[in-house]
Amino acid sequence: RKEVEQDPGPFNVPEGATVAFNCTYSNSASQSFFWYRQDCRKEPKLLMSVYSSGNEDGRFTAQLNRASQYISLLIRDSKLSDSATYLCVVRVTGRRALTFGSGTRLQVQP
Amino acid sequence: DAGVIQSPRHEVTEMGQEVTLRCKPISGHNSLFWYRQTMMRGLELLIYFNNNVPIDDSGMPEDRFSAKMPNASFSTLKIQPSEPRDSAVYFCASTTDRNTEAFFGQGTRLTVV
Numbered sequence: 493r494k495e496v497e498q499d500p501g502p503f504n505v506p507e508g509a510t511v512a513f514n515c516t517y518s519n520s521a522s523q524s525f526f527w528y529r530q531d532c533r534k535e536p537k538l539l540m541s542v543y544s545s546g547n548e549d550g551r552f553t554a555q556l557n558r559a560s561q562y563i564s565l566l567i568r569d570s571k572l573s574d575s576a577t578y579l580c581v582v583r584v585t586g587r588r589a590l591t592f593g594s595g596t597r598l599q600v601q602p
Numbered sequence: 603d604a605g606v607i608q609s610p611r612h613e614v615t616e617m618g619q620e621v622t623l624r625c626k627p628i629s630g631h632n633s634l635f636w637y638r639q640t641m642m643r644g645l646e647l648l649i650y651f652n653n654n655v656p657i658d659d660s661g662m663p664e665d666r667f668s669a670k671m672p673n674a675s676f677s678t679l680k681i682q683p684s685e686p687r688d689s690a691v692y693f694c695a696s697t698t699d700r701n702t703e704a705f706f707g708q709g710t711r712l713t714v715v
Contacts, residue, residue: 524702535693535706536645579645588633588652588697590704594644 495519496593498580504599509570513596515563515580524583525556527565529576530595536579539565570600604628606707608694614713620682623710625694626675635704636669636679637693645693651677684714 498515505511517525525542540547542554542563553566563580580593607626615621627634635650649659651671659669666685671677681688691711695704 526702535708537706538703541702583702587658588699589635589647589650589658591647592637592645 493518494593495591496580496582498593498596500594500596502597502599504601505570506601507570507572509600510566510568511570511598512567513565513578513580513598515565515593517561517563517580517582517591519582519584519591520561521585522561522582523585525554525563526581526583526590527552527554527563528579528581528592530579531576536592539578567598570598572600572602574598575600606694606696606705608692608707608710610710611708612711612713614715615684617685617714618683619714620680621684621688621712621714623679623692623694623712625677625679625707627677627694627696628705629675631696631698631701631705632674633697633699634671634677635695635697636677637695637706638690639693639709640690648679648692681712684712686714689713 496517527539528536529539530536542556546555551568555564577595577597579595582591609624633652636648637645639645647661649669654671669679691709693709695706697704
């Protein structure tokens with residue numbers, strides 16, 4: 493079983509739609525959580541960190557449920573420029589390295 | 603401010619040849635990571651260094667792979683001999699002890715024919 497699991501998609505949504513991605517992690521020693529974004533043929537870049545209390549950055553909302561070992565990302569009012577692969581990322585206590593999910597591909601259509 | 607710099611950006615080589623990938627981390631960053639990305643397996647950690655010392659190399663697929671970090675500003679990932687199944691995008695990333703974000707280079711796209 494992979495340490496970080498995501499639905500690969502693709503999610504095809506119209507502009508303006510709200511879309512949600514989910515992710516589960518298996519290691520209970522996971523300490524830090526992130527969403528990274530990766531555009532086609534580019535490197536991953538940090539989108540936002542995920543805090544226990546939930547956090548929002550503009551149209552993006554991230555939530556963490558430690559009891560269920562579950563992370564979510566909500567994108568409101570989708571734009572064409574949101575089309576990318578969204579990677580769920582976890583850091584385990586005592587390790588510097590990040591563990592990546594396989595990513596969920598989003599395609600926003602006009 | 604220059605980010606993580608990787609070279610070459612693309613490499614096409616024949617099976618059996620030695621391949622060397624290079625990475626220059628962001629100045630001041632003391633942790634460096636090598637990842638490999640394929641369609642089938644996603645992003646996998648190969649090895650990471652902290653203060654130039656290899657900390658975890660459990661992701662290195664086999665003895666054909668080796669990595670070095672001779673100083674704080676340079677690392678190499680070597681594959682010898684290369685095989686077609688090594689074809690992938692290899693990313694280098696760096697961060698600091700206080701920073702939660704890892705910064706990635708643009709990657710090296712390796713094709714072994």
